[in-house]
Each structure stands twice: as C-alpha cells, then as structure tokens.
Amino acid sequence: MAPLSHAHQRTWSINRFEGPSASCTAPLSLRLRGRLDPHALRQAVRDVVVRHASLRTLVDEVDGVPHQRVLDPDQVEIPWQEHEVTEAELPGRLRAEVRREFDPAHEIPVRAALFRLGEQDAVLLLPLHRTAADGRSPGPLAEDLTAAYTARCDAQRPPWAPLPVPCAEDTLRQRDLPRGDERDALPVELDEELTGEVRQLALRAGATVSTVLQAGLAGLLSGLGAGDGVPGASPAGEALLFQVRLALRDDVRPAFDPPGLTVCDEPVDMGASRFDLFLNLVERTGADGTNRIDGVVEYATGLLDRDTVAGLVERWRHTLRLWVAAPDTPIGALDLLNDRTALRPWPGRGRVADRVTGTIPGRFAAVAAERPDAVALVAADGAGSWTYGELDRWANRIAHRLRARGAGPHRRVALLMERSPLMVAAVLGTLKAGACYVPVDPTGPRARTDLLLASLGPAVVVDERLAEEALDGDPSSPPDLDGLDGGHLAYVMYTSGSTGTPAGVEVTHRNVLALVDDPCWTDGAHERVLVHSPQTFDASAYELWVPLLRGGTAVLAPPGNLDAARLATLVAEREVTALWLGSGLFDLVTRHHPRSLARVRAVWAGGDVLSPAAVRRLLDGDGTPTVVNGYGPTETTVFAARYPMASPDRCRDPLPIGEPMAHSRLFVLDDRLRQVPRGVAGELYIGGDGVARGYANRPGATSERFVADPFGRPGDRMYRTGDLVRWNHDGQLEFLGRADDQVKLRGLRVEPAEVEAALRRRDGVAQAAVVAREDGHGERRLVAYVVPEVPDADASEHVEKWRAIYDSMYGDTAPHDTGIGDDFTGWNSSYTREPIPLSEMLRWRASAVERVRGLRARRVLEIGVGSGLLLGPLALETEAYWGTDFSEPVIERLRAQVGADPRLKDRVTLRCQPADVADGVPAEYFDTVVLNSVVQYFPDAAYLSGVLDVALDRLAPGGRIVIGDVRNHGTLREFLTAVHHAQRPGDEPSAVRAAIERAVLGQTELVLDPGFFTEWADARRDVVAVDIRLKPGPSRNELTRHRYEVVLHKRSSRATHLADVRTLTWGSDVHRLSGLEAELARHGGRLRLARIPNARLVDEAAECGVPAAAEGTPLDPHALETWGGEHGCTVLCTWSAEAPGWFEAVLLPAGGTHCYGGVYRPMDTRARQLANTPAASRRVSKLPAVLRQDLAAELPDHMVPGDIVVIARMPMTDRGEIDRAALAGPTATRH
The missing domain is CATH 3.40.50.150 (Vaccinia Virus protein VP39)
Structure with missing residues (x-):
C-alpha cells in the first residue's frame, strides 16, 4: 500500500466526513449508432481499466490513516450493465445511473452501462469518480477505448504502448473533490458575430478567449453585488473555494471513432452541481467555417431559480457586447442595465413631485381657524384636553415670550422638557416664533446635554418653568412671521454619530409638510394618534404633526418610557386609532397584549427589522388593523417607504420595506451611482422633499451623506442611507443589511462608533468594539468588548x-x-x-x-x-x-x-x-x-x-x-480550555469562551x-x-x-546555526517514521521536519475549537526523539511559529556541539502578543464596572452596553480590521 498524495488525502477526507456525493461523478456518455458488438465493447472497457492503474485503485484505512491500494488486473471486476430502454426513459435512466454514489473503499472508480434503444442505437455511459477523472479525462479515455474496441472486434489485444508516467501522476487523477447541490441546466450560446468580436478582443489584449469570457463573467458578478474579488475556477483546477466556474474547451469531442459506428455526445442531466454556477462551454467551428460558442449553464437549484439564471446569462452576453464595443473601458464601468432589465418607474420612483409649500405654524393656524373647538390634545393620564383654539392661543403666548428673548428665524431653541401638553405648546410656540426647536432629554446624562447645548448655541433654553411663565401676560395673537417659508428649519433631531459625537439632523418645514401631505393619511385612520415616542426620536414628529396638521387628535402618553402593558392599557382606554411601535415593542405587544390593538386601524411599526411572526399574530386576531412596515432614516423625515399589510397573505418573510412615500424617490445604486437591475443588491439613496438640509455644523459629514441627485431637479440632493437593499420582482424594496456597523435598538439609531469612541476615551482602555446581539428573549442590546490598556505594572x-x-x-x-x-x-x-x-x-x-x-x-x-x-x-x-x-x-x-x-x-x-x-x-x-x-x-x-x-x-x-x-503564550487558550472542561465539563460553548477570555486576563503567572x-x-x-x-x-x-x-x-x-537546514513538510514530503531514514540519508544526515501535528496537544486543540490544519498524522515529540536515539541521530524538537498546535524537529548526526542556534524559527513578532502582564490582572477585573458607571454619565440609557466583556486581544481580519463576527458572545455571568 502507498500513502495518498496531497490532493488524494484531501479528497478522501471530504468523502469520509461529508459522505459520498453524486457531484463527485464525471460521466462519459456516448450515443452509438450502427452495428455494435457489445461483447467487444465490454472487453474494451476492461482493457482501459487494466491499462490505467488509477481506475483500479481503492482507498483503505488503517488506524485512521488512508492508503491507496492498486488492484492487480486479475482482481478487477468491472461493473457492467445492459438495459433496454425507450427514448423517453433514457434521460431518467442516465440520471439515476450517474447519481449512484461511489464508495472508494470498496469499488473501483469506474462503472459501465449500455442502454439499448434499438437494433442500431445505443448509449454507452461510463461514470467516473473524480478521484480518478476530471473534465479533460474523456478525451484520452475515449482514444484508448477506440483502440481497444477496434482490436477486440478483430479478436486482438489492444496494441498500445506503456503509459509515459506512473499511475500516481496519471492525468486522470483529479486534485480536488468539490461537493454540490441539486442542480438544473440551461442552454447558452454566443452567436457568430459576438464570438468573432470576443476573439478579436482576446487577440488585441494578448489573452485567450477563455480569459475574456471569465473576465466578463467576473465583472458582471462584481457589478451584481458579489464584491470586488469574485472567486472563480477554470478547468485546470477545481477547489472548494470556488462557487462559480467557467470552462471553455475546444470542439474536440471524445475521440471514440470505432469502425461501423457513428458517435456523438449524449447529454446527461446529473441532477447535482459541483458549483453554484457552472458555464460549460465549447468553441465550435461549423462546416462552413463559422465560429460560435455554446454549451450549458448548470446551477444549484437550492440557490438559484431558472429565471434568475436566464437573466444572468442574458446580462453576461450584454456585458460582453458592451465590452467588445468599447474595449478600452474598464469592465467595472460598463452599465449592466439593458433593455430587458432596465427598471420601469414604479410609483414614486423617478417622478419629481411639485414642491410642497407653506410652513408648519401656517398650516396649524389654518386648521385651528377651521376647527377651533375640535380637540387637539388629550392627556392620556386623564389630566385634561385642549382644543385647537386653546392650543393655538397657548402657543402664541409662548412665541411672544421667545421672540422677546431672541428667538426668531435661523435661531434655535433648546427644549429641555418631558412629554406633556406644555411641551407641545412650547414646540408650536417655537415654530410660531420663527425659530426651530431642538428637543433635549432633561433626564439624560448631564455631560451629553452640555455637549449638545455647546454645539447648538441656542438662542433660548426652555424648561418647564419658562414655558409656564409664558402662559400669562403675553398676547394670544400670533407674532409676525413675514419671511418664514418652507426652507427654514423646523427642528434639529440628534442621532448617534459615527464620528464619536452625536449628529444633529436639520429638518425643514417643507420636509415635515411633505410627510403630512402624503395621501396615505387620508383613510381616516389617524383620527387619534398616540404620542409616546421620546421627543428626541424622529417618530415623535409623525405622532405630533400628522394628527395636528390634519385636524386629528394627539393622545399624549405620560412622561417617560412605557412598558408593553401600560401602553396596551392606554391604547384601549383612550381609543387610539393609530400609533407607531418600534419593532421590539411591537413584538411584545402582539405577543402579550394583542387584544389591545383590536380597535386600532393603523399600526405603523419598524425602526429595525420587523418580525413577520409578530405581524401575523396581529392580523390573525380580532379586529381589522392595517400593519405598515414603515422605513425611513431621520435624515429623510421619519418615513421614506412603507409596506402596508391588511391581511396575512401580504405578510412575507422577510418583510419588504415596500414602496416610496409620495414625497420620496428611492434609488438602488452601485458604487458609481448607477441604478442596478432588479433583484441585485445595492445601496439605497433617497431623494424628494423629505430629504433634510444636512447635519448641524458638520459640513464634511453633510457633503458625504447628502449628495447631488442626478435624477432630480438641478440643485436637488439625495441621502445616502448606508442600507443595502434590492428591488424584488413585485416592485417592493427588500432590506438586506447595512453597509456599515450602524444598528437600531428599540427603534433608535445607534452608531457603535460613538459608543466605541466613548469607551476609548476612558482610562484603562486600549481598544474597543461594540456590536448588537440578541438576548435569550430576542431583544437586541449592545455588547462592548474592550482590550485593557496595561499601565506600568x-x-x-x-x-x-x-x-x-x-x-x-x-x-x-x-x-x-x-x-x-x-x-x-x-x-x-x-x-x-x-x-x-x-x-x-x-x-x-x-x-x-x-x-x-x-x-x-x-x-x-x-x-x-x-x-x-x-x-x-x-x-x-x-x-x-x-x-x-x-x-x-x-x-x-x-x-x-x-x-x-x-x-x-x-x-x-x-x-x-x-x-x-x-x-x-x-x-x-x-x-x-x-x-x-x-x-x-x-x-x-x-x-x-x-x-x-x-x-x-x-x-x-x-x-x-x-x-x-x-x-x-501560544497555547494558553488551549490549556485554559482543557482545564475548564476538566473542572466544568457541562458548560455551554459560549460560557466556555467567555470564561477563557476572563481566565486569560486574570492570569497571575507570566x-x-x-x-x-x-x-x-x-x-x-x-x-x-x-x-x-x-x-x-x-x-x-x-x-x-x-x-x-x-x-x-x-x-x-x-x-551551530540550524535555521537554513533543508526543510521537509510532515504529511506531504514525509508521511511516517519508516520513511524518515531514507530522507535523512538523502539530505546528508541533516534535516528539518515542519508542520508536525503535536500529538500531545491534539485533544486540547479540538476542545478549544482549533482546526487541525496540518495534513500529517499527529506525532508525539518523545516518539520522534526515541526514533532518533534508535537510529543514531540527535533530534531537537521545538515549537512551530506557524501554529501553536504544530512542532518542528531538526535531525542531526549524534555527538555534535552543545551550542545550537536557530532551532526555533520565529516569524514576524510585530503583530503578535509575546507576553501577558500578570501584575495588571487585578486592575483589569474591575474595569467593566468602572466603564459602565462612566458611560452612564455620558450616554443615553439605550447606548450604554448591556454587557462589557474584557478580552485580552481583539480578533482581526486579514485586512487588519476588527473581526466583529469572531467576538465571542457574553455569557450569563455579567460584568
């Protein structure tokens, strides 16, 4: 028995651990028409198998180690079947035969089946396992089969010469074994004109036709959202890293051309795909000399449907046509939209609406004049109600007092007030004074409040006392507002900022009125709207202005945050007809208090991904509410898109964010600001009258996120959301995720960078990362990971x-x-x-x-x-x-x-x-x-x-x-994990990971x-x-x-320095100790073995979740040293700098010097932590509690991480960025 080659070892491992797969079969299928000699054909197949040792090789396993065993010719039994079938039955029979899996341990990697369809019509099928064949194998195999069949028809043995290479390097052996899914196939063709143009482009570029085709495919996939580096494969190699393959072969059909037979390929639908997408193409020359490229595209049906693949092929042809027409154009600059895929303007997209006119106080005054005795405000706690007339006069008095204190157009008024009727009057009074209001949470951290006020420079700061003083003595008529128009600011709403400080979004009167004028509010559902969102959250603008500027009633919840039970009670008692719920609160209310929403007509929900299950719970219950998945950043004035659901059949998983609001225009664009095709991911840009002015006092951030709108009027801008979306085939927008790290918590936007910046400002923190995670109840919360700054020990x-x-x-x-x-x-x-x-x-x-x-x-x-x-x-x-x-x-x-x-x-x-x-x-x-x-x-x-x-x-x-x-230090985590498992064997993996991080930091030894x-x-x-x-x-x-x-x-x-001693790799160059003596002699008695899996550490590495990356059999250093003593050589075993679970060994003649250098070969130590700091462990253990206390004094409650996890090092990607996905989740033991 011989050891497996490097590739064969990998193939065996995949087959062993994933199980046999039909995708590992490479079939040769030939249609034979004419007078066939079945006996001669069967003998010819046997001749070919005998000739190629790789076709009669089994894989045996001894003590867990695989070896190849080549059967002697007289030991080989070649599976042969003959079947009578009809033309209709043939495809299914061929498919069933090629999907029969091979067992490399017990059967040779080839079978044969002859399907007879008539006297002079048959199909020969030779399924080949991919340990012995690849896409190029049918050519030489068919040539040998022709020679053998021709000889056997004449009762002769095949007259072929011996093979020029040993069987271990036979070209029939494949290097890798991909694994696939259920698949289907479509025909694909490039016409004569396009084929010729592709040829000419390849010639001008000094490239092959295959290179041009693959570059076009890679450019297309990149443009369709696959990223800048598209992994693909050509026929020379197939590896598990590749999901897409394009193969172009010459029109050289398998050369099975025996006498008396006409032979052609017979297509076989294997029903299994080795790749997600496989373009299998042939370059053909017709009898008239014309050229064309055709073939099939195979695809995994679990990932792609037929229409998607057909569209992809059409876009590929379109990309090639554009490229050959403009060969100097970078492929990334080609426009992937063509006539078939161009977006048709769905409602709201591409339409530039008339400008909204007027102001908020002007619109409110008109409503108050028309309905002075109608109820405008109701205190949900029973404190009273206020008519439009009363609220108008109240706001006028406040406006006069603010004007007297310096408020006016282009000035800002900070409102440090909790939710109350007085706060509503103060908001309206500020606008009547011509100023814009800036809500500031009076219960928030003092440091954050001071920061906001310092950055704002408000003309007036209004609190409860000042607002109450303004109610007496001032005229109740409105102040003069000449010159105030829709372009003036209405409010500044602060959100979490990615630069580490809050960002104030400047919203104009036109922005608010565009929201209020949307026809979706005309159904009467918003007669009584609950006002319960924090006044510093932009949903409060919807809750106030949609009812108050349309003649409805705003139902004010008491100050503070409402839990689900209290909110449900208020909705029912105060006969609320419409309300906004953040996605988390929506889930709780529909789960525990669904009957409270039975009389509500419209529930707008969102702020984060909305649960389809929660929507169904409500729609399947009592009442007839409409649930609307509302989407929109603060920068586009509350809502930019909506997806209404009045019945469960509208509820999809995941829920779309829908179509544009009337004042919005939505564009899904690539990085060149070009619209992408339907179904393709891109970044969402929002235009229209809802787009805010920008960020207060932050021109750089404004120019980055508020960009010129190439689809609107001159001077229009659109907002770059950072959300990744796509249009589905129904014209609905689907949310896919973020292009950055921004998250939503309880409907409030949080930039982790702001929290990270606050953490890094604290003493004792060297690095910080903040991510959002779900707890056991499905609630999202922030988790902070900090690497402590080690002071002088x-x-x-x-x-x-x-x-x-x-x-x-x-x-x-x-x-x-x-x-x-x-x-x-x-x-x-x-x-x-x-x-x-x-x-x-x-x-x-x-x-x-x-x-x-x-x-x-x-x-x-x-x-x-x-x-x-x-x-x-x-x-x-x-x-x-x-x-x-x-x-x-x-x-x-x-x-x-x-x-x-x-x-x-x-x-x-x-x-x-x-x-x-x-x-x-x-x-x-x-x-x-x-x-x-x-x-x-x-x-x-x-x-x-x-x-x-x-x-x-x-x-x-x-x-x-x-x-x-x-x-x-390199094996510290493996050691601590093994200790933890020995002492607490039942802990969950997440608990173990967190315990290990604490143990690393708590090490009192160096x-x-x-x-x-x-x-x-x-x-x-x-x-x-x-x-x-x-x-x-x-x-x-x-x-x-x-x-x-x-x-x-x-x-x-x-x-004696040993760094440059000849190095061989264990498991590749040397497989076992029995072969070591010959290698040692071949290299003059001096040799280094590298990448030896350390048998002492294998079990502990497995417990720690460290993959066994080395391919050789694990070896105990003591066993190698013992072998050296028995064979007269000195063995020096040392660590491998490549991986802590490996070791290296230097073998030398016995009796040498006692002064050796270079036994251990270090790698670049700049990126590695070489030691811990035991003296700092006590201080580090107190860090989380100190950080939480400091953050609570600076950040709002929803931005203070629920968990602070101290870790010894931050996981990094290959690009040097923090690998947030690799951060271990916190356990029940909280810091």
Whole structure:
C-alpha cells in the first residue's frame, strides 16, 4: 500500500466526513449508432481499466490513516450493465445511473452501462469518480477505448504502448473533490458575430478567449453585488473555494471513432452541481467555417431559480457586447442595465413631485381657524384636553415670550422638557416664533446635554418653568412671521454619530409638510394618534404633526418610557386609532397584549427589522388593523417607504420595506451611482422633499451623506442611507443589511462608533468594539468588548504577593523533613487540582538536570533556587553552585539542609534577594545561569528582560543562560480550555469562551511566546545563539504540553546555526517514521521536519475549537526523539511559529556541539502578543464596572452596553480590521 498524495488525502477526507456525493461523478456518455458488438465493447472497457492503474485503485484505512491500494488486473471486476430502454426513459435512466454514489473503499472508480434503444442505437455511459477523472479525462479515455474496441472486434489485444508516467501522476487523477447541490441546466450560446468580436478582443489584449469570457463573467458578478474579488475556477483546477466556474474547451469531442459506428455526445442531466454556477462551454467551428460558442449553464437549484439564471446569462452576453464595443473601458464601468432589465418607474420612483409649500405654524393656524373647538390634545393620564383654539392661543403666548428673548428665524431653541401638553405648546410656540426647536432629554446624562447645548448655541433654553411663565401676560395673537417659508428649519433631531459625537439632523418645514401631505393619511385612520415616542426620536414628529396638521387628535402618553402593558392599557382606554411601535415593542405587544390593538386601524411599526411572526399574530386576531412596515432614516423625515399589510397573505418573510412615500424617490445604486437591475443588491439613496438640509455644523459629514441627485431637479440632493437593499420582482424594496456597523435598538439609531469612541476615551482602555446581539428573549442590546490598556505594572506588589505565598508554603516546614531536591510541595495539576504523580515529577526533574548536565556546567548560578530541585543532584558535579531566592524561609530551610552535608558546605553559596538584584554575585564568573520554573512568577516581560540582563552580566564569555519550564503564550487558550472542561465539563460553548477570555486576563503567572526570547536576543550583541526546545519525556501533562526550555548562549560560544537546514513538510514530503531514514540519508544526515501535528496537544486543540490544519498524522515529540536515539541521530524538537498546535524537529548526526542556534524559527513578532502582564490582572477585573458607571454619565440609557466583556486581544481580519463576527458572545455571568 502507498500513502495518498496531497490532493488524494484531501479528497478522501471530504468523502469520509461529508459522505459520498453524486457531484463527485464525471460521466462519459456516448450515443452509438450502427452495428455494435457489445461483447467487444465490454472487453474494451476492461482493457482501459487494466491499462490505467488509477481506475483500479481503492482507498483503505488503517488506524485512521488512508492508503491507496492498486488492484492487480486479475482482481478487477468491472461493473457492467445492459438495459433496454425507450427514448423517453433514457434521460431518467442516465440520471439515476450517474447519481449512484461511489464508495472508494470498496469499488473501483469506474462503472459501465449500455442502454439499448434499438437494433442500431445505443448509449454507452461510463461514470467516473473524480478521484480518478476530471473534465479533460474523456478525451484520452475515449482514444484508448477506440483502440481497444477496434482490436477486440478483430479478436486482438489492444496494441498500445506503456503509459509515459506512473499511475500516481496519471492525468486522470483529479486534485480536488468539490461537493454540490441539486442542480438544473440551461442552454447558452454566443452567436457568430459576438464570438468573432470576443476573439478579436482576446487577440488585441494578448489573452485567450477563455480569459475574456471569465473576465466578463467576473465583472458582471462584481457589478451584481458579489464584491470586488469574485472567486472563480477554470478547468485546470477545481477547489472548494470556488462557487462559480467557467470552462471553455475546444470542439474536440471524445475521440471514440470505432469502425461501423457513428458517435456523438449524449447529454446527461446529473441532477447535482459541483458549483453554484457552472458555464460549460465549447468553441465550435461549423462546416462552413463559422465560429460560435455554446454549451450549458448548470446551477444549484437550492440557490438559484431558472429565471434568475436566464437573466444572468442574458446580462453576461450584454456585458460582453458592451465590452467588445468599447474595449478600452474598464469592465467595472460598463452599465449592466439593458433593455430587458432596465427598471420601469414604479410609483414614486423617478417622478419629481411639485414642491410642497407653506410652513408648519401656517398650516396649524389654518386648521385651528377651521376647527377651533375640535380637540387637539388629550392627556392620556386623564389630566385634561385642549382644543385647537386653546392650543393655538397657548402657543402664541409662548412665541411672544421667545421672540422677546431672541428667538426668531435661523435661531434655535433648546427644549429641555418631558412629554406633556406644555411641551407641545412650547414646540408650536417655537415654530410660531420663527425659530426651530431642538428637543433635549432633561433626564439624560448631564455631560451629553452640555455637549449638545455647546454645539447648538441656542438662542433660548426652555424648561418647564419658562414655558409656564409664558402662559400669562403675553398676547394670544400670533407674532409676525413675514419671511418664514418652507426652507427654514423646523427642528434639529440628534442621532448617534459615527464620528464619536452625536449628529444633529436639520429638518425643514417643507420636509415635515411633505410627510403630512402624503395621501396615505387620508383613510381616516389617524383620527387619534398616540404620542409616546421620546421627543428626541424622529417618530415623535409623525405622532405630533400628522394628527395636528390634519385636524386629528394627539393622545399624549405620560412622561417617560412605557412598558408593553401600560401602553396596551392606554391604547384601549383612550381609543387610539393609530400609533407607531418600534419593532421590539411591537413584538411584545402582539405577543402579550394583542387584544389591545383590536380597535386600532393603523399600526405603523419598524425602526429595525420587523418580525413577520409578530405581524401575523396581529392580523390573525380580532379586529381589522392595517400593519405598515414603515422605513425611513431621520435624515429623510421619519418615513421614506412603507409596506402596508391588511391581511396575512401580504405578510412575507422577510418583510419588504415596500414602496416610496409620495414625497420620496428611492434609488438602488452601485458604487458609481448607477441604478442596478432588479433583484441585485445595492445601496439605497433617497431623494424628494423629505430629504433634510444636512447635519448641524458638520459640513464634511453633510457633503458625504447628502449628495447631488442626478435624477432630480438641478440643485436637488439625495441621502445616502448606508442600507443595502434590492428591488424584488413585485416592485417592493427588500432590506438586506447595512453597509456599515450602524444598528437600531428599540427603534433608535445607534452608531457603535460613538459608543466605541466613548469607551476609548476612558482610562484603562486600549481598544474597543461594540456590536448588537440578541438576548435569550430576542431583544437586541449592545455588547462592548474592550482590550485593557496595561499601565506600568506594579512589579513590586506582584513580587511581594508571590513572596508571601512561598514564605507561607515553606515557613512552617522543618528543614530535615525531606532531602535536598526531593520536595515537590505545590506541584499540583491544574486539571485535577491534585498533586502531579511523583513518577512524572521525577522524570520532569531528571530531564531538567540532564539539560544542564549536558552543557558541562562547572560554575552555576541558579536564580530562584527554591527547594533545591536542581541543586541537589547537580551541586556535587560543580566547582561552585550559587543559589538566590526572594523567600527568606526558603533560603533558610535550604541553607540548613546544605550545612548538614559536608560535601556541599564549601561549594554552595545561598543568598536571599530578588531575581533582578545582583548584589554580592560576581560578574563574568559563571558558565551557566539557571532559571528553572521561576520566570512565570515575574510581574511582566520587562522585569524578565531585566533579570536576563543581570544574568548575562554574571556570565563569563562563552557561557549560557538556561531558562526552564517557560509557559507558552501560544497555547494558553488551549490549556485554559482543557482545564475548564476538566473542572466544568457541562458548560455551554459560549460560557466556555467567555470564561477563557476572563481566565486569560486574570492570569497571575507570566506566559511567553518563544518569539520573546529571539527578540530579546536580537537586541543584544553579546548573545550569539538562542536554542528553544519542547519539554522532553513520555509524560502527557501540562508540563510537557505547554512548557518549554530556552538556552541563551553568550558570545565566544561556537554556535551551530540550524535555521537554513533543508526543510521537509510532515504529511506531504514525509508521511511516517519508516520513511524518515531514507530522507535523512538523502539530505546528508541533516534535516528539518515542519508542520508536525503535536500529538500531545491534539485533544486540547479540538476542545478549544482549533482546526487541525496540518495534513500529517499527529506525532508525539518523545516518539520522534526515541526514533532518533534508535537510529543514531540527535533530534531537537521545538515549537512551530506557524501554529501553536504544530512542532518542528531538526535531525542531526549524534555527538555534535552543545551550542545550537536557530532551532526555533520565529516569524514576524510585530503583530503578535509575546507576553501577558500578570501584575495588571487585578486592575483589569474591575474595569467593566468602572466603564459602565462612566458611560452612564455620558450616554443615553439605550447606548450604554448591556454587557462589557474584557478580552485580552481583539480578533482581526486579514485586512487588519476588527473581526466583529469572531467576538465571542457574553455569557450569563455579567460584568
């Protein structure tokens, strides 16, 4: 048996884990007309299978590892069937046969079936599995079949020559195995004229015809919303990354041309698609010399329908025609709309309506004059009601008082008032004074209120007291408003801003009147409209002005936010006929209080994606309300589109946002501001009289979002929404998502960037990301993720904490309880919390001793000597052994033990001092400095660097620093995940992820990426070599899985550098240990193996959700080291910088130097976190509570994140942007 090739291994894995698939079949189907010899044909098929070893290869699995096994010719049984069928039955029989799946472990990758339709009419079908065939295989296969059939008809064996390449590289073998869906196919053709023009374009460009066709397809798909990088494939390679394929082949039919038969292709509808879209084309030359390109387009029916594909083909032809007519035009600049796909103007789109005239106070005065005694306002809490006449006189008095204080046209009045009849009078009075009103929440954060007022510069700030004072003494007639027109500002409504500060949207009188004049309000449903939205939310403009400017009644809810129960009660008691509900509140009311809406005639809902289930609940219940999915940004004056539903059959999933309001014009445009075809995604732009003036005092933002309207009057502008939408075939607009990160919460727009900016302004925050997530009840809320800013670590506090721990651990232990180096107190397993088995600790200690002993150490300084685990076995082999430790009880205990042994008394020196202090320790004296299992207690990487500098100064030239038991930062998450699963095996994945992030931040021990040591050494001229290796030994515990050892060699050492040793990849170049000896000999006894899956870490990596990206069989480093010992070579195992779950091994002749450099090959460390900061862990744990308190003082309640999750690092995309999709969801444990 032979190992699988790189591609065959991938193919086997897909077939094994996804199961067999009919899409893995490549059929050769030939129509045979004439006198056929079935026996000779069957023999010929067998001859071909015998000739090609790949057609008689099975895949066996031994211990989970696949191998290919080529059957001997006499072992091969070729499946052969013969059937009598009719012409009508043939397509179905062919389809059924090609959809029969292959089992590569038990059957060869080819079958044969002969379908006879008459005496001289038959179809030969050869289904081929794609492990042995690709799209080009039928050609050589048919040629061989012709030779074999011709020979067998003459009772001869085929006279062919041996194959020129071994079977493992046979051209019939395919590199990849795609997997597909149910599919269908349509014919496609480029006529002679277009084919010729495409040929000429290819010739001028120095490209192939296939390249032109594929570029046209890619340009089309990009223009239709597939993005700038469209993954596609040509016949040379098929990979799972490709969803679209275009294949163009010459008109070379399979060369099966036996005597006595006329042969042509027989189409086969496989019913399975290897790609979402596959254009399978042939370039043909007719008998008259004309050229054309034709073929079929296959498509996955689960993704595309027939009309869509037909339209796509037509647009592709249209794109090619445009391109050949203007070959110098960039393909992205071609207009994809043609006569068949051009948008016809649906109602409201493309129509420029007459300008709305008048002002809000003028319109209100007219209504009040016509209906002075009609009720304008009703307090829902029963406080009273006000007629139009009373409200008009009330507002006039306020207007006079405001004019006296400086209010007037082009001036702003800030209204710090809660919802009340007095607030309505103040709003109307402001407008009657000629000014515009700016609602400000009086209960909001003081800092935000101060920010708004400072940016506004209002002429007057109105609160409850000032408004009440204006009710007495001033004339009740309106002030003079000469010069006020529809272009003046009516209000400024502040929304969340993407730049980090709120954005004030300036709305004019014309904007509001355009909304009010929409014919949709003429059905009488808005007689009594509930006013309950926050006055700082633009829905309040609908709630006030639609009833008050059309003679209806505004029903005012009490101040504050209403819950669903209270709102339902008010609607029923006050006989509300129309209201607005945010999508979340709409869902709650229809779920728990649907009967409260039975007498309501119109429910406008939205602000976020509206639930179809909630709409159906209401429409299926009592009453006859009309539900309207209302859509519109604040910048287009409340509503720009609507989708009314009066019956359940209008309720779709997802719900459209509908057609334009009368004052709006909607355009779905590409990035060149061209309209895109129906069904194609684009960005929504809104024109018309509802488009606001812009953003207050922000000309840059205004020019970015309010752009020139190329479809309207000169000077018109349209608003760029940032919403991705498309027109469906019914002329309704469908919402697809956002082109940016903006979200809606409780109907209020929130720019996460504003919240992120507020977080980044806080002390202790380095990075921040804010996303919207749904909780268990389907409610959306903000979740903030912050990476803490690590201040200068309080190193002394951290060191003192560990000193106290060790003082306590060893202070009460009698000196002679154990021998020197035999005390393993405190060495407990993190997985079980139980002591690590003594046998494993002894092996661990023995390997550490051997590492130092192998360096021929004579004068040793051990920093952090502890209980003498290394001193005990090594001191007698040295001339001098110095030990330091920061714990006085530890030193005193060890000093007593040393003093009791006369052999040690004169060669061992012990001192109590911190690791970074060198007092009393001779410089350039020691040949070896040891820090074994001690650096994890250092407060940060800077402290470790200082200690290493001290150690380097203590070394004599040619000496080395040995750092043992270093915890690996690269495998920290795998380790913590395994510990969590061991201690809390039943936790949900989301809970585990959040717990791991907290554990990473809460680490009180220093963990280091191997790259830290190479970076440290690169900055010091005295260091000539860095030798980083995995922990040796057969044990599988946290010490061997997640720790490593480092040797830093000082100048004057003669180093052997290994970075450039010949590298082979495990699983690709070398598959098993049995083949390693030959490779080693071939490369002169020096070899590096890379990308070896570390068998010690496989299970923990799987628990952590890390994919096994390497293709080779996992290997234990100890097994490789044992193999080296048995074969007379030295094996140095180290981490792989490519992935923490891999390792590398350098194999060398035995007996070499003890000074190696370049064992570990670092990658660019600039983008990697090389160490944590244990000293900061305590401060980080308090960060969420502090941040929440700070944000509450600056932001409105709905913008304060419901959860603040502290993470160690922000996930990033390949483009260097925050990968928001990769942020783990918060758990029930809230910060």
